[in-house]
Amino acid sequence: MSAGLVVLYAGAGPSDVFVLDFDGVVVDSxxxxxxxxxxxxxxxxxxxxxxxxxxxxxxxxxxxxxxxxxxxxxxxxxxxxxxxxxxxxxxxxxxxxxxxxxxxxxxxxxxxxxxxxxxxxxxxxxxxxxxxxxxxxxxxxMALQVPYDGVTSALAATPFPVFIASSKAAHRVSALSSAVLGLELPPDSPRLFASLLPPEEKKAEALRIIARQQVCASPATRLHFVDDRLDTLLAVRQVPELAARWNLYLADWGYNTAEERAAAAREPGIRLLQLQDFNGMLAPPPRAS
Incomplete structure (x- = not known):
C-alpha cells in the first residue's frame, strides 16, 4: 500500500484529514x-x-x-x-x-x-x-513541474488521509503524482477531485462531499484545507457548514501576492501557512513514551 494519498485507517479513524490544492501547494507548475x-x-x-x-x-x-x-x-x-x-x-x-x-x-x-x-x-x-x-x-x-521543498517526502511519510482538490485535469494530476511525487493516484481515484472550475464554487462542493465520507465521520477528526488562492478560502468560509468543520490555510509559498498574504493574516478563520509548518503538519505524530 502506498503511503500518503492512499492511507486508510481502520477502527476509530484518523485524527486529521487533509485536502490539498495541487498547483501552488504541492507542485510549482x-x-x-x-x-x-x-x-x-x-x-x-x-x-x-x-x-x-x-x-x-x-x-x-x-x-x-x-x-x-x-x-x-x-x-x-x-x-x-x-x-x-x-x-x-x-x-x-x-x-x-x-x-x-x-x-x-x-x-x-x-x-x-x-x-x-x-x-x-x-x-x-x-x-x-x-x-x-x-x-x-x-x-x-514533467521536468517543468517542480515539487515544493520537502513536500514529496512529507506526503510519502504521512499517516493521514490526503485528498487532492484541483482545477487541473485529472489525467495531469495523476501523471504528475506518479512521475514527480512517486505517489499513485489514478484519475478515477476517490481521493482526487479534479477540473474544479470555477474553483470558488467547485472546491466548496468538493469539501462538502469529503466531509460526509466515513473517514471524516468522527467529530474529533480535524479537517484541513490548504489552498494558495485567498478567494477560494474566503468562498469556503462563507458557507457556514464548511466554516464550522474545516480549518482553512493559505499556502504562503504558492501563487499569491504580498497583499493577499497580509489580508489572509487579518482574516478570522484563515491561517497563513508556511511551507515548513505545512510539512510538519503532515508528519506522523510523536509516539507516546
Whole structure:
C-alpha cells in the first residue's frame, strides 16, 4: 500500500484529514504553464511570437519573469496566452503587470474582445499544445513541474488521509503524482477531485462531499484545507457548514501576492501557512513514551 494519498485507517479513524490544492501547494507548475503558453502563442500568433521577436533584448527571459509575477490571478490555462500577449510589448511595464494583477476579471474579456479572440478557441489551442507535449515529450514536460521543498517526502511519510482538490485535469494530476511525487493516484481515484472550475464554487462542493465520507465521520477528526488562492478560502468560509468543520490555510509559498498574504493574516478563520509548518503538519505524530 502506498503511503500518503492512499492511507486508510481502520477502527476509530484518523485524527486529521487533509485536502490539498495541487498547483501552488504541492507542485510549482508555473514554469510549465508559461512554457506551454509560449508554444501555444507561437502557434496561434506566429508573427508576434517568432524567435526574431523574442530574441530581441532578452525579451523571452523578461517575459518569463513577468509571467511568474502575474501567475497568482491565473485560473484557466489559456489565460496564460492572453497574459503573455499583454506583456509582450514591454514585459517590465509596471502598469501592465498591475492591470493584470488588480483588474484581471476586466482585462481578460477586454483583451479577447479587442483582439477578436474567443476563450473557447484559445482553450482548445492551449490544451492541445499541453497534451501533445505531455504525451510526446513526456520527460521534458514533467521536468517543468517542480515539487515544493520537502513536500514529496512529507506526503510519502504521512499517516493521514490526503485528498487532492484541483482545477487541473485529472489525467495531469495523476501523471504528475506518479512521475514527480512517486505517489499513485489514478484519475478515477476517490481521493482526487479534479477540473474544479470555477474553483470558488467547485472546491466548496468538493469539501462538502469529503466531509460526509466515513473517514471524516468522527467529530474529533480535524479537517484541513490548504489552498494558495485567498478567494477560494474566503468562498469556503462563507458557507457556514464548511466554516464550522474545516480549518482553512493559505499556502504562503504558492501563487499569491504580498497583499493577499497580509489580508489572509487579518482574516478570522484563515491561517497563513508556511511551507515548513505545512510539512510538519503532515508528519506522523510523536509516539507516546
Amino acid at each position: 508555473e514554469p510549465e504553464i508559461t512554457a506551454s503558453a509560449f508554444e501555444a502563442a507561437a502557434l496561434h500568433w506566429p508573427d508576434l511570437f517568432s524567435d526574431s521577436v523574442l530574441d530581441v533584448g532578452n525579451r523571452k527571459a523578461q517575459l518569463r519573469e513577468a509571467m511568474r509575477t502575474v501567475r497568482p490571478v491565473l485560473v484557466r490555462g489559456f489565460e496564460s496566452m492572453v497574459m503573455l500577449r499583454m506583456l509582450l510589448r514591454d514585459p517590465r511595464c509596471p502598469a501592465t503587470r498591475d492591470a493584470i494583477l488588480n483588474r484581471w476579471s476586466e482585462e481578460l474579456p477586454r483583451s479577447l474582445s479587442y483582439w477578436g479572440e474567443s476563450a473557447d478557441e484559445l482553450t482548445q489551442i492551449f490544451e492541445a499544445v499541453r497534451n501533445d507535449w505531455m504525451n510526446s515529450r513526456t520527460e521534458s514536460w
